Amino acid sequence: MQRPYELMLVLSPGVQDEAVTPLLDRVNKFITDRGGTVETQDHWGRRKMAYPINRHLEGNYVLTHFQLEQPAVAELEATLRLNEEILRHLVVRRDA
DSSP states (O other): OOEEEEEEEEEOTTSOHHHHHHHHHHHHHHHHHTTOEEEEEEEEEEEEEEEEETTEEEEEEEEEEEEEOHHHHHHHHHHHHHOTTEEEEEEEEOOO
16 A cells, blocks of 8 residues: 655755756656655755754755655665765655
Protein backbone atom coordinates (compact mmCIF):
# COMPACT_ATOMS: atom_id res chain seq x y z
CA MET A 1 0.00 0.00 0.00
CA GLN A 2 1.45 3.36 -1.01
CA ARG A 3 1.60 6.12 1.55
CA PRO A 4 2.26 9.85 1.15
CA TYR A 5 5.72 11.09 2.13
CA GLU A 6 7.63 14.35 2.19
CA LEU A 7 11.35 14.47 1.38
CA MET A 8 13.53 17.46 2.26
CA LEU A 9 16.99 17.50 0.69
CA VAL A 10 19.83 19.86 1.52
CA LEU A 11 22.31 19.73 -1.34
CA SER A 12 25.91 20.85 -1.10
CA PRO A 13 26.47 24.43 -2.27
CA GLY A 14 29.25 23.02 -4.44
CA VAL A 15 26.61 21.47 -6.69
CA GLN A 16 26.17 23.82 -9.63
CA ASP A 17 22.65 24.93 -10.56
CA GLU A 18 22.87 22.94 -13.81
CA ALA A 19 23.68 19.77 -11.85
CA VAL A 20 20.71 20.06 -9.48
CA THR A 21 18.14 18.99 -12.11
CA PRO A 22 19.93 15.71 -13.06
CA LEU A 23 20.32 14.88 -9.36
CA LEU A 24 16.61 15.44 -8.73
CA ASP A 25 15.77 13.43 -11.86
CA ARG A 26 17.72 10.47 -10.42
CA VAL A 27 15.76 10.71 -7.14
CA ASN A 28 12.45 10.94 -9.04
CA LYS A 29 13.43 7.99 -11.25
CA PHE A 30 14.24 5.95 -8.15
CA ILE A 31 10.74 6.64 -6.80
CA THR A 32 8.90 5.93 -10.06
CA ASP A 33 10.93 2.78 -10.82
CA ARG A 34 9.63 1.29 -7.58
CA GLY A 35 6.01 2.01 -8.42
CA GLY A 36 5.73 5.34 -6.63
CA THR A 37 4.58 8.71 -7.86
CA VAL A 38 6.14 12.15 -7.43
CA GLU A 39 3.35 14.62 -6.68
CA THR A 40 5.23 17.93 -6.37
CA GLN A 41 8.82 19.10 -6.24
CA ASP A 42 9.74 22.58 -5.04
CA HIS A 43 13.32 23.83 -5.43
CA TRP A 44 13.78 26.54 -2.80
CA GLY A 45 17.25 27.46 -4.00
CA ARG A 46 20.34 28.36 -2.02
CA ARG A 47 19.69 29.31 1.60
CA LYS A 48 21.78 29.96 4.67
CA MET A 49 21.77 27.07 7.14
CA ALA A 50 21.25 27.45 10.87
CA TYR A 51 24.57 25.72 11.58
CA PRO A 52 27.49 24.53 9.45
CA ILE A 53 27.37 21.05 7.94
CA ASN A 54 30.71 19.76 6.67
CA ARG A 55 32.01 23.35 6.85
CA HIS A 56 29.25 24.59 4.52
CA LEU A 57 27.19 27.57 5.62
CA GLU A 58 24.70 27.39 2.71
CA GLY A 59 22.81 24.66 0.95
CA ASN A 60 20.36 24.11 -1.91
CA TYR A 61 16.99 23.10 -0.46
CA VAL A 62 14.50 20.89 -2.31
CA LEU A 63 11.10 19.74 -1.01
CA THR A 64 9.43 16.74 -2.69
CA HIS A 65 6.01 15.20 -2.02
CA PHE A 66 5.65 11.63 -3.23
CA GLN A 67 3.83 8.35 -2.67
CA LEU A 68 5.66 5.07 -2.19
CA GLU A 69 5.49 1.80 -0.30
CA GLN A 70 7.34 1.69 3.02
CA PRO A 71 10.05 -0.88 2.13
CA ALA A 72 11.07 1.23 -0.88
CA VAL A 73 11.31 4.33 1.35
CA ALA A 74 13.96 2.59 3.48
CA GLU A 75 15.83 1.76 0.27
CA LEU A 76 15.54 5.40 -0.88
CA GLU A 77 17.00 6.66 2.40
CA ALA A 78 19.93 4.25 2.11
CA THR A 79 20.62 5.51 -1.40
CA LEU A 80 20.45 9.16 -0.32
CA ARG A 81 22.93 8.51 2.49
CA LEU A 82 25.52 7.31 -0.04
CA ASN A 83 25.33 10.40 -2.24
CA GLU A 84 28.06 12.88 -1.28
CA GLU A 85 26.25 15.79 -2.96
CA ILE A 86 23.43 15.50 -0.39
CA LEU A 87 24.40 17.05 2.95
CA ARG A 88 21.17 16.11 4.77
CA HIS A 89 17.86 14.50 3.97
CA LEU A 90 14.67 13.86 5.90
CA VAL A 91 11.76 11.66 4.88
CA VAL A 92 8.52 12.17 6.82
CA ARG A 93 5.21 10.38 6.36
CA ARG A 94 2.38 12.84 5.70
CA ASP A 95 -1.23 12.53 6.75
CA ALA A 96 -3.43 11.35 3.89
